[in-house]
Amino acid sequence: DIQMTQSPSSLSASVGDRVTITCRASQGITNFLAWYQQKPGKVPKLLIYSASTLQSGVPARFSGSGSGTDFTLTISSLQPEDVATYYCQKYNSAPFTFGPGTKVAIK
Amino acid sequence: QVHLVQSGAEVKKPGASVRVSCKASGYTFTSFYMHWVRQAPGQGLEWMGVVNVRGGNSIYARKFQGRVTMTRDTSTTTVYLDLPTLTFEDTAVYYCARDGEGTSSFDYWGQGTQVIVSS
Numbered sequence: 001d002i003q004m005t006q007s008p009s010s011l012s013a014s015v016g017d018r019v020t021i022t023c024r025a026s027q028g029i030t031n032f033l034a035w036y037q038q039k040p041g042k043v044p045k046l047l048i049y050s051a052s053t054l055q056s057g058v059p060a061r062f063s064g065s066g067s068g069t070d071f072t073l074t075i076s077s078l079q080p081e082d083v084a085t086y087y088c089q090k091y092n093s094a095p096f097t098f099g100p101g102t103k104v105a106i107k
Numbered sequence: 108q109v110h111l112v113q114s115g116a117e118v119k120k121p122g123a124s125v126r127v128s129c130k131a132s133g134y135t136f137t138s139f140y141m142h143w144v145r146q147a148p149g150q151g152l153e154w155m156g157v158v159n160v161r162g163g164n165s166i167y168a169r170k171f172q173g174r175v176t177m178t179r180d181t182s183t184t185t186v187y188l189d190l191p192t193l194t195f196e197d198t199a200v201y202y203c204a205r206d207g208e209g210t211s212s213f214d215y216w217g218q219g220t221q222v223i224v225s226s
Contacts (some may be wrong), residue, residue: 001169034212036152043202043219044144044152049212087152091211094166096142098152 002027004090006099011075019075021102023088028068032092035064035073038101039084047086048073080106109133111203111217118223124181124191127220129203136184137161140206143177143188144197144212158186193224 003026013019020025023033031051038044046055051071063077075082083106088099113126121163129141158177165177176189186203198224201220204213 033209034210038152043216044204044213045216046207046212046214049207049210049214055214085151089152089154089212094157095168096154096157096211097201098144098154101151 004099010103113217
């Protein structure tokens with residue numbers, strides 16, 4: 001099975017900072033990669049699919065890039081409401097594995 | 108609009124079984140696969156499997172093969188997750204999540220069902 005890794009596992013940044021999270025697949029998955037945001041105590045929310053397509057209603061400060069094995073989620077200007085754990089997920093085929101998550105906090 | 112409403116929290120003893128339901132509304136039920144994801148306390152998201160709502164067959168993560176059963180009832184637009192022989196490690200929040208429109212990412216999620224296994 002393809003394994004998903006993320007880095008860093010956690011980060012702390014100031015409001016307005018640019019934040020980048022990396023996701024890596026152990027084998028190529030073309031662009032079948034999604035990003036989810038899970039705020040504390042809440043249900044996960046789809047942010048980005050097809051590696052770079054913003055889900056409807058998601059603020060434009062979120063963006064995704066990459067293909068093959070290496071992917072990036074970027075928050076262009078971190079806001080207090082972005083405090084959450086972010087997960088990547090492969091969905092080219094079963095199993096639809098999630099990455100271990102990146103916890104984002106405000107400094 | 109799309110709604111996925113799950114059954115309520117459960118407290119079970121080790122060795123017991125549990126059924127979690129997920130009632131879908133607001134879209135054509137048989138047009139979208141439905142996934143189950145669980146999250147143990149303080150842990151990440153774990154994909155358990157997917158049910159083909161139209162055909163009825165399911166695919167399970169290797170860890171859950173032979174352990175869980177995912178089914179659907181098209182007459183009530185409900186999918187089910189059955190977990191027999193519960194252990195303490197099954198304590199988690201269980202989510203149903205719909206395959207996205209034109210993508211297999213998960214665009215709608217149920218509110219989650221807490222299952223606690225405790226003696």
